[in-house]
Amino acid sequence: MFGFGKRKKPKDNPVEQEASTATAPVADIPFNPLTIKPVEPEQIEGAEPADLTEKLAKTRRGFGDGMADFVLGKKELDSNMLDELETTLLSADVGIEATSEIIDTLQSQITRKAFANTEALHIALGDIMAKILEPCEQPLVIDSEHKPYVILIVGINGAGKTTSIGKLAHHFQQQGKSVLLAAGDTFRAAAVEQLKEWGSRNNVPVVAQGTGADPASVIFDAIESASSKNIDVVIADTAGRLHTQDHLMEELKKIKRVMGKFDGSAPHETLLIMDAGFGQNGLQQAQQFHEAMTLSGLAITKLDGTAKGGILFAIASKLKLPIRFIGVGEGIEDLRPFHAKEFVEALLE
Ligand SMILES: Nc1nc2c(ncn2[C@@H]2O[C@H](COP(=O)(O)OP(=O)(O)O)[C@@H](O)[C@H]2O)c(=O)[nH]1
């Protein structure tokens, strides 16, 4: 298995630490917007991140376990087996294109008698699936040529934008980067509060104005402020639902234009946060956002809570956009850079 995401266990009892993080009122955390300190992971959360296999249990059950059973449990390679596999893949939201690719490739290998036994077939299946995902494995690397490096977060309400921003702040701090958050979801007061909470938790500044403020101007201020403080990364939150979808896209385009006035190359990353549970419907949404905003990457959230993890294969074969991160829980460590092979291994192992 891959070692990604593993780190040394903190000395203190993780259970106790978790309990204390959960109960500490946010206001008690000393927070000075002018000091930006990288936060030690131990200060935030005690427990070691759970294994990806565990996190993807629902998707595994949806098609992982089924697949292992059907391949490893049988003695004969027959066309029945491929039919069953096809049904399993489709019901896990892998989509028609990627499913056909998997089945056709396996079929041709079977025809060529490439497999001595079902175990060899199982391994081949993993390879074929990883190959579909591999072009999307393009991690988000902060280019220090751009200071601040501006990340614009988009996506519909409830997809996990604000939560992912909190996790991203932590992720970049662990790389030694300083981070500032921009509260561009001015639509609901709770959204600003939620972002501020993540700011306190990570000890990073949050630039915000009142509810109803112009998001483009909030984000512009944030970039200006980050620039004057020599901050490495700005992550801008946005609203996910306005009166109409058109209104939402127009607002996002305006944000992009206004950012460009500060730095012609900003945003440096336009990241769509997408809930894996939306399955095939999520694809259509992603396409709309891409048409309006020219996305540079995706983060697929809530893979821990759905059996539709197969959607990553559909994304890879239809959208062909970089999958930067996967979200596998609500904790600060639960946003992980996407690795094709690791993902497939977690599904099939
Ligand atoms: N289980 C799980 N929950 C998540 C994940 N990402 C976000 N959430 C939850 O989804 C809900 C909506 O998230 P939020 O960040 O407020 O969405 P936003 O409206 O797009 O900003 C919150 O309860 C989050 O804790 C994830 O990867 N796994």
Ligand SMILES: [Mg+2]
């Ligand atoms: Mg939000």
